[in-house]
Amino acid sequence: MRIGLIGTGRIGTFHAEVLSRHPAVDSLLVADADPERAAVAATRTGASAVPVDAMFTGEVHGLPDALVICSATAAHAPLIARAARAGLPAFCEKPIALDLPGTLGALAEVEAAGSILQLGFMRRFDAGYAEARAAVREGRLGRLHTVRAVTSDPAPPPADYLPLSGGLYRDCLVHDFDILRWVTGREVSEVYATGSDAGPAMFREAGDVDTAAALLTLDDGTLATATATRCNGAGYDVRMELAGELDQLAVGLDDRTPLTSAEPESPGAPPKPWPGFLERFAPAYEAELDAFLRVARGELANPCDGREALHALRIAEACEISRRERRPVAMEEIPGG
Numbered sequence: 001m002r003i004g005l006i007g008t009g010r011i012g013t014f015h016a017e018v019l020s021r022h023p024a025v026d027s028l029l030v031a032d033a034d035p036e037r038a039a040v041a042a043t044r045t046g047a048s049a050v051p052v053d054a055m056f057t058g059e060v061h062g063l064p065d066a067l068v069i070c071s072a073t074a075a076h077a078p079l080i081a082r083a084a085r086a087g088l089p090a091f092c093e094k095p096i097a098l099d100l101p102g103t104l105g106a107l108a109e110v111e112a113a114g115s116i117l118q119l120g121f122m123r124r125f126d127a128g129y130a131e132a133r134a135a136v137r138e139g140r141l142g143r144l145h146t147v148r149a150v151t152s153d154p155a156p157p158p159a160d161y162l163p164l165s166g167g168l169y170r171d172c173l174v175h176d177f178d179i180l181r182w183v184t185g186r187e188v189s190e191v192y193a194t195g196s197d198a199g200p201a202m203f204r205e206a207g208d209v210d211t212a213a214a215l216l217t218l219d220d221g222t223l224a225t226a227t228a229t230r231c232n233g234a235g236y237d238v239r240m241e242l243a244g245e246l247d248q249l250a251v252g253l254d255d256r257t258p259l260t261s262a263e264p265e266s267p268g269a270p271p272k273p274w275p276g277f278l279e280r281f282a283p284a285y286e287a288e289l290d291a292f293l294r295v296a297r298g299e300l301a302n303p304c305d306g307r308e309a310l311h312a313l314r315i316a317e318a319c320e321i322s323r324r325e326r327r328p329v330a331m332e333e334i335p336g337g
């Protein structure tokens with residue numbers, strides 16, 4: 001297959017490396033608004049650097065069979081729309097857009113064209129989350145009553161990233177909201193969220209929070225909490241605990257979890273805690289792109305379409321309103337459901 005990739009920053013270069021090693025990829029084209037960046041990624045991965053427009057016109061090396069969009073978030077919706085109009089199956093990193101109108105507009109383009117859009121919620125391809133989903137569906141935990149989701153980044157992002165990020169709920173907890181729906185198979189009916197900006201001043205200055213907590217009530221009465229922080233010096237910590245009437249299960253609890261037991265006979269701090277998402281989710285990122293190539297070839301049903309991303313964003317929107325207005329927010333209040 002000839003695959004095009006747009007946006008050769010941090011995650012785009014990682015995805016380009018994965019694609020360059022994939023046996024189904026015969027040729028890889030990369031593009032970036034900054035041609036220097038595309039050239040560096042091309043050298044690193046053996047790809048050909050082309051202008052962004054060439055991905056849609058086929059100039060230079062012909063049209064790709066499928067497109068992987070990893071640009072900065074603001075460019076996702078326009079690139080999704082261009083891919084839809086050009087009839088190109090597209091994989092796009094989350095999110096489609098930072099707001100509901102932008103998300104709904106891009107989805108309308110995709111649906112009008114009848115084209116493929118897969119979103120990059122890679123946790124759906126993580127072995128631990130897949131096992132948790134199977135356990136819930138097979139009834140191994142009994143009636144699920146409590147879910148606890150955690151996402152802790154080891155250090156804050158650069159200050160200039162914050163105004164573009166959409167805030168902690170849309171940028172970070174959106175992964176927890178997606179995986180909560182996917183693992184439990186339930187919809188969120190109400191959220192109650194708060195946040196704290198007591199950490200580094202750049203969060204206050206950006207109107208964002210460095211730490212957040214959300215209480216989510218699912219439509220079957222299961223209660224979930226989701227917490228996130230940008231300031232977890234112990235390492236990158238992504239976990240989910242599921243508790244039911246019969247049993248409990250933890251995702252992300254292993255010898256690299258950056259968590260130390262305070263008990264006297266415990267093994268102590270993990271020697272090699274997870275440093276970041278690229279290391280923790282490397283196999284999941286590979287599996288999601290492998291799935292996308294199969295989706296683009298018509299061999300697999302889309303594992304995470306644009307409507308799924310819309311639902312996760314709606315939950316993040318509800319959390320922002322809840323934090324701002326200091327009240328529970330019913331999901332019916334949020335458009336696009």
Ligand SMILES: NC(=O)c1ccc[n+]([C@@H]2O[C@H](COP(=O)([O-])OP(=O)(O)OC[C@H]3O[C@@H](n4cnc5c(N)ncnc54)[C@H](O)[C@@H]3O)[C@@H](O)[C@H]2O)c1
Binds near residue numbers: 007011012034122
């Ligand atoms: N799923 C995940 O775990 C995950 C992880 C990291 C980032 N992301 C998402 O991936 C996206 C990129 O994040 P990043 O950390 O790699 O950012 P980055 O800043 O490192 O890279 C973004 C790249 O996009 C390019 N770009 C900007 N506008 C463009 C345009 N109009 N056309 C073409 N290229 C353009 C920039 O020049 C830059 O090279 C973000 O939307 C982010 O939310 C997802």
